Amino acid sequence: MKNYAISIGGSGARCMEALVYLCAAGIGPQDQDLTLVFVDPDTNNGNLKATVELVKLYEKLQPEKQDGYSYLGTRVTTKEPQIWSPFEGPKPTLKDFFSYETLRASESGRDAAYLMEVLYTHGQREATLDVGFRGKPSIGAAVFSESVNFAQKAPWRQLAEEIAQAVGRGEQANIFAVGSVFGGTGAAGIPTIPRLMTGETLARNPKIALGCTLLLPYFTYSVPSGVADEVYAHPDLFMLNSKEALRYYRSFEETYNRVYVLGAESQAGQEWGGVGGEKQRNLPHFIDFLAGLAALNFFASANPTEHRVCILAVDQKNCLKWTDIPDQDNVHPKVAKFARSMFFYLKLIWPRLLDIREGATGVQRTPWYVDLFEKKKLQVSDSKTYEFLQDQAKFASLSLRWLRDMQKNQGGFTLELVNSLAIEDPDDPKSGLKESVFDKEFMFQGAGKAPKLSRMWGNLCCIADKGLPPTIGTLRALQVGIYESCS
Amino acid sequence: MFNKPRSSLALPVIGVLAGLGVGLPVLYFLEPLVLDPVVSPQAGQTIEDWLREFRQLETLLVILSVAVGLLWHASTFLDAGRSGDLRLVWVGLGILFLAFACWMAVRRLPSVQEGSSGIMLCVAVNALLPYYMASAAFTVASHKYAPWGSRALRKLW
Numbered sequence: 001m002k003n004y005a006i007s008i009g010g011s012g013a014r015c016m017e018a019l020v021y022l023c024a025a026g027i028g029p030q031d032q033d034l035t036l037v038f039v040d041p042d043t044n045n046g047n048l049k050a051t052v053e054l055v056k057l058y059e060k061l062q063p064e065k066q067d068g069y070s071y072l073g074t075r076v077t078t079k080e081p082q083i084w085s086p087f088e089g090p091k092p093t094l095k096d097f098f099s100y101e102t103l104r105a106s107e108s109g110r111d112a113a114y115l116m117e118v119l120y121t122h123g124q125r126e127a128t129l130d131v132g133f134r135g136k137p138s139i140g141a142a143v144f145s146e147s148v149n150f151a152q153k154a155p156w157r158q159l160a161e162e163i164a165q166a167v168g169r170g171e172q173a174n175i176f177a178v179g180s181v182f183g184g185t186g187a188a189g190i191p192t193i194p195r196l197m198t199g200e201t202l203a204r205n206p207k208i209a210l211g212c213t214l215l216l217p218y219f220t221y222s223v224p225s226g227v228a229d230e231v232y233a234h235p236d237l238f239m240l241n242s243k244e245a246l247r248y249y250r251s252f253e254e255t256y257n258r259v260y261v262l263g264a265e266s267q268a269g270q271e272w273g274g275v276g277g278e279k280q281r282n283l284p285h286f287i288d289f290l291a292g293l294a295a296l297n298f299f300a301s302a303n304p305t306e307h308r309v310c311i312l313a314v315d316q317k318n319c320l321k322w323t324d325i326p327d328q329d330n331v332h333p334k335v336a337k338f339a340r341s342m343f344f345y346l347k348l349i350w351p352r353l354l355d356i357r358e359g360a361t362g363v364q365r366t367p368w369y370v371d372l373f374e375k376k377k378l379q380v381s382d383s384k385t386y387e388f389l390q391d392q393a394k395f396a397s398l399s400l401r402w403l404r405d406m407q408k409n410q411g412g413f414t415l416e417l418v419n420s421l422a423i424e425d426p427d428d429p430k431s432g433l434k435e436s437v438f439d440k441e442f443m444f445q446g447a448g449k450a451p452k453l454s455r456m457w458g459n460l461c462c463i464a465d466k467g468l469p470p471t472i473g474t475l476r477a478l479q480v481g482i483y484e485s486c487s
Numbered sequence: 488m489f490n491k492p493r494s495s496l497a498l499p500v501i502g503v504l505a506g507l508g509v510g511l512p513v514l515y516f517l518e519p520l521v522l523d524p525v526v527s528p529q530a531g532q533t534i535e536d537w538l539r540e541f542r543q544l545e546t547l548l549v550i551l552s553v554a555v556g557l558l559w560h561a562s563t564f565l566d567a568g569r570s571g572d573l574r575l576v577w578v579g580l581g582i583l584f585l586a587f588a589c590w591m592a593v594r595r596l597p598s599v600q601e602g603s604s605g606i607m608l609c610v611a612v613n614a615l616l617p618y619y620m621a622s623a624a625f626t627v628a629s630h631k632y633a634p635w636g637s638r639a640l641r642k643l644w
Binding site for chain 2: 348362363365366367370454455457458461462464465
């Protein structure tokens with residue numbers, strides 16, 4: 001089975017971030033590859049860059065071979081370029097991209113130029129596209145149609161070849177796209193890119209399943225008065241844009257085998273992050289989390305012959321608990337275990353490793369350190385080992401920050417996913433991670449049954465002693481040991 | 488407070504059995520062979536009588552030594568091991584009990600004309616060996632490297 005996830009735009013990137021964390025938690029396809037493709041003309045988008053960095057970290061931390069343990073159990077890969085933008089080199093205006101002036105000057109192209117004038121306002125034609133499509137899917141659709149080339153351009157060519165080979169071997173290929181329908185890039189890419197995929201190189205094949213998540217409005221922001229004249233995504237128009245986009249997508253209903261539709265009636269307020277670029281870094285939202293789960297649901301049960309639309313409802317209006325999460329019996333324990341293991345690493349393991357590295361007295365006899373490091377001739381001071389452990393700390397910090405921010409970014413919802421009081425500041429484990437809260441009620445549901453931090457320390461010492469197969473890699477043994485200590 | 492896996496509860500029991508299993512045979516079978524040729528009791532007391540009294544006292548000390556081992560296990564169960572492995576506690580318990588055993592030997596054993604050093608050596612063995620056997624190889628995982636030599640000893644089982 002080959003799995004591909006394509007994120008389109010900034011919101012798509014945030015959903016991909018959730019997908020990566022879910023794969024780290026062991027909810028992703030086990031012992032299978034998942035290839036991630038990022039599509040965004042705004043390659044500097046803050047959310048996109050953060051997600052790409054996260055994926056790089058995941059790639060560094062994942063084991064070389066799948067070993068049956070669920071932590072980082074999905075093999076995540078990316079293609080070059082990691083972020084695909086329809087623009088090569090300097091970002092043009094829409095006018096330049098379609099050679100509007102040349103068309104207008106020539107006899108044969110004048111009709112096309114007039115058509116452009118009808119379809120796009122002067123401001124839209126003149127706006128530079130270095131920050132994406134500025135919430136205008138009509139711009140994006142035109143650009144994508146022109147630039148996605150499955151026969152020649154990377155990564156599309158490699159993607160098409162890989163899928164064709166897999167299908168040739170009798171494997172099923174699951175392709176999943178995610179993007180918002182209320183902005184510019186996602187709304188333009190969701191119908192366009194798969195249409196190009198299935199319409200060109202990858203003629204519709206019974207071994208290829210296509211799925212997508214359509215993100216309806218779930219956040220909003222206030223626009224400062226100074227940018228009122230610019231071409232940007234107007235939050236006031238999100239609902240209208242979505243309505244029109246959905247009406248348009250109906251004509252492509254046969255394109256996707258499964259469509260997941262997610263949105264929130266009560267929208268979370270975000271800070272204005274500019275028209276695009278690095279400043280556009282919205283906080284994670286539970287809709288991103290649900291979109292990640294949608295992708296995993298698709299990978300687990302995609303059927304190339306079906307055509308379904310999936311929607312999700314909550315038990316109580318404007319309230320989301322673990323009981324509302326699809327497949328919660330599987331998802332909650334794994335997410336909880338993942339979060340606990342990341343907390344455990346940052347709060348106890350990483351500081352102890354730093355103490356050992358600095359040569360503090362007595363700490364060298366730490367049992368799990370002796371069993372997992374000393375006995376295997378591994379030194380914390382070794383640069384490669386240290387870098388790996390540091391990356392693990394960074395990954396743990398990002399994971400906890402993501403959970404905390406998702407919990408805090410409630411909008412008008414009451415969320416009961418993670419107790420954010422336990423994670424005040426993941427970068428300051430001593431005072432920013434609250435053990436008392438962690439021990440009492442960290443992941444809400446079934447909190448009483450979860451081991452306390454001290455117990456986890458004891459568990460790790462036991463697991464490091466005799467609980468891991470000798471074939472497992474040395475640093476992987478630490479990862480798995482920590483993860484399994486949280487059961 | 489209790490933060491160890493349940494399977495760890497078996498360790499103190501095994502430790503007690505190991506302490507008694509090594510300490511008592513040494514006391515009953517090995518030490519008489521060592522002490523018989525070197526100890527000269529006071530006039531009016533035979534070596535057999537002296538050895539009987541020695542065994543009585545030292546049996547008590549072996550049992551107490553194992554009990555100190557249990558005290559060590561109790562401290563490891565109450566402590567998570569996060570801030571250190573309590574090696575000082577382990578060493579301290581051993582030294583205190585050794586001092587107590589020597590004091591008991593001086594006070595309670597019948598005095599001898601010769602062989603005091605041999606007797607004190609046996610007293611030290613009886614005080615420390617059961618404690619060591621009860622703790623070194625069977626300490627809970629979070630403190631398992633606190634006893635000296637435990638790393639080598641644990642390889643044996």
